[in-house]
Amino acid sequence: MQAEHTTVGAWRALARIRSAADRLDPHQVAAMVAELSAVGGVVATWQRVCLPLLAGLRGESGPEIAVEHTLAEGIRVGLDRVGRAAGRRLAPSGALLAAVEREQHTLALHALAAGIRERGHDCLLLGAALPWTALTDAVCRWQPRTAVVWAQTTVTAQTAPLARLGRDFPALRRCAAGPGWPHPLPPQVIAVDSLPGALRVALAGG
Numbered sequence: 001m002q003a004e005h006t007t008v009g010a011w012r013a014l015a016r017i018r019s020a021a022d023r024l025d026p027h028q029v030a031a032m033v034a035e036l037s038a039v040g041g042v043v044a045t046w047q048r049v050c051l052p053l054l055a056g057l058r059g060e061s062g063p064e065i066a067v068e069h070t071l072a073e074g075i076r077v078g079l080d081r082v083g084r085a086a087g088r089r090l091a092p093s094g095a096l097l098a099a100v101e102r103e104q105h106t107l108a109l110h111a112l113a114a115g116i117r118e119r120g121h122d123c124l125l126l127g128a129a130l131p132w133t134a135l136t137d138a139v140c141r142w143q144p145r146t147a148v149v150w151a152q153t154t155v156t157a158q159t160a161p162l163a164r165l166g167r168d169f170p171a172l173r174r175c176a177a178g179p180g181w182p183h184p185l186p187p188q189v190i191a192v193d194s195l196p197g198a199l200r201v202a203l204a205g206g
Helices: 007-022 026-040 042-057 064-080 107-118 132-142 159-168 195-203
Strands: 095-099 123-125 146-150 173-177 189-192
Touching: 007 026, 007 042, 007 064, 026 042, 026 064, 042 064, 042 107, 042 195, 064 107, 095 107, 095 132, 095 195, 107 123, 107 146, 107 173, 107 195, 132 146, 132 159, 146 195, 159 173, 159 189, 173 195, 189 195
Parallel strands: 095 123, 095 146, 146 173, 173 189
Antiparallel strands: none
16 A cells, blocks of 8 residues: 555545445454654644544444444554564663543554654553552552553543552652543643643653
């Protein structure tokens, strides 16, 4: 597939990936997302292709739910291929990424992790619904510079544990990512609402 991040190229990519999702073919979705990322970069692929496709299927019901899940799984796998090196040990003191307790949405964190790896840095992605106690333990053991915590909805976003994390680890840069976080946030917590913004915070001082 000739991958170009022009307007025409993005529309072609949208059509091809949506067609693969309609066929319930996550492997093809993953291959195209990985190729687009390799040619045009993770940020452009996420913002110009992945987000519009996901938005177009959000809220669908019936058979379209299977298409949405196929698309999400293919995007996740495609992003996870970016910057991977077989046998490479994870360096400490990178960015720790996790969805907050009871939060199942993690696709944006996979995009962030791919963007970090693309730039030659390490990160520790701990996935969905990480209990706050487990997040605290991971910060203690891995000692990241930055913790990026994702909340999709106000139901899962909790500011009190986020504030406590800052008291327990004063040197830790805390980043609240996702649309669920209320405002104002605890002092010194950095709010981000885009992949480029999250990348800047995650890589600061790296």
